[in-house]
Amino acid sequence: QKEVEQNSGPLSVPEGAIASLNCTYSDRGSQSFFWYRQYSGKSPELIMFIYSNGDKEDGRFTAQLNKASQYVSLLIRDSQPSDSATYLCAVRGDNAGNMLTFGGGTRLMVKP
Amino acid sequence: DVKVTQSSRYLVKRTGEKVFLECVQDMDHENMFWYRQDPGLGLRLIYFSYDVKMKEKGDIPEGYSVSREKKERFSLILESASTNQTSMYLCASSLQRTGDEAFFGQGTRLTVV
Numbered sequence: 496q497k498e499v500e501q502n503s504g505p506l507s508v509p510e511g512a513i514a515s516l517n518c519t520y521s522d523r524g525s526q527s528f529f530w531y532r533q534y535s536g537k538s539p540e541l542i543m544f545i546y547s548n549g550d551k552e553d554g555r556f557t558a559q560l561n562k563a564s565q566y567v568s569l570l571i572r573d574s575q576p577s578d579s580a581t582y583l584c585a586v587r588g589d590n591a592g593n594m595l596t597f598g599g600g601t602r603l604m605v606k607p
Numbered sequence: 608d609v610k611v612t613q614s615s616r617y618l619v620k621r622t623g624e625k626v627f628l629e630c631v632q633d634m635d636h637e638n639m640f641w642y643r644q645d646p647g648l649g650l651r652l653i654y655f656s657y658d659v660k661m662k663e664k665g666d667i668p669e670g671y672s673v674s675r676e677k678k679e680r681f682s683l684i685l686e687s688a689s690t691n692q693t694s695m696y697l698c699a700s701s702l703q704r705t706g707d708e709a710f711f712g713q714g715t716r717l718t719v720v
Contacts, residue, residue, distance in 0.1 A: 503647065529708060538697060538711035539650070583650065585709070594665060595640060595701070595709055599649030 498522075501584055501598035509606055514571040516601050518584030521565070525586040528560055528567045533581045533600065542582075543569070574605040610634070613698050613712035620719050626685040628715055630698030638701045639681035640709065641665075641673065643694040650697065656681055657703065688719045 498521040508514045516530075527546045531539035545551045545558040545567065557570040567586075571578055584598040614629035632639065638657050642650040642665075652665030654673040662673050670692060674682045681700075685692055695716050701709040 501649075538714055540711070541708040544708060594652055594655050594663065595638075595699070596652060596666075597642070597650040599647070 499584055499586055499596050499598035501582075501601045503599055504602040505604050506601055507604045507606060508574050510574060510576060512574050512605075514574045514578065514603055514605070516569040516571075516582050516584075516603065518567045518569075518598050519565055520567070520584075520586045520596075522586070522588070522596075523562075523565065524588045525565075527587050528558070529585040529587075529595075530556075530558060530567075530569045531583040531585060531597075533583060535580075539583055571603075574603075576605050576607050579603055579605050611698060611700055611710050611712040613696075613715050615715050616713060618715060618717045620685075620688050620717065622689060622719055624685075624688045624719075626688045626717070626719075628683040628685075628696055628698075628717070630681045630683070630700075630712055631679055632681075632700040632710070633679065634700060634702075634710070635678065636700035636710075637678075637703045638709070639675065640699040640701075641671075641681065641683045642697045642699065643667070644697055644714075645694050653683065688717075690719050693717060693719045 529544045530542045533539040543558045555572045559568045581600040583600045587595040611632045640655040641653045656675040672684045698712040699709040
């Protein structure tokens, strides 16, 4: 069984700080890695995806991937109260039959 | 605009009833997924399909079945609903290319009494 692990939190950071969210996965065949944000009572929405080792930046968000360590992270710079949500890590393989597997999510709280 | 539509936002069913949850996407996506989401457990995959009439079991298929007769529609069936199937059910779809995101429907909150 493929596993994706996240610390459930809550992770509490002050407004303006950097929030660091971490995710580990068990399947070395995983090829694509996604970060979703989910507000309470809403469906998940994609923030970023990454599939090459290293960093990928998009505005205040940076995704980091280390396939050797089976580790993916999301950094949120200049955190805002509106970033308060649950962040879900998801992984999938590269074949048609590879499912998209989610971690349990990390709840982030950004305090004004 | 991308759209995944689930047939109901809220459902209340009785124990033992057969329940159908419908999901339709208008993006010509090959992949479609059914997840359930429970507090503290995250999203758990029930079934997914990567083509018409193709289905694969996810992590928790027991008590569920699925049907995909057309590319745009993926149905989740609870053969005999039980109270432990009370949950939020989320449908998603995606292309098969590496990096393509999954788009989610609005969710169906099912209560089995």
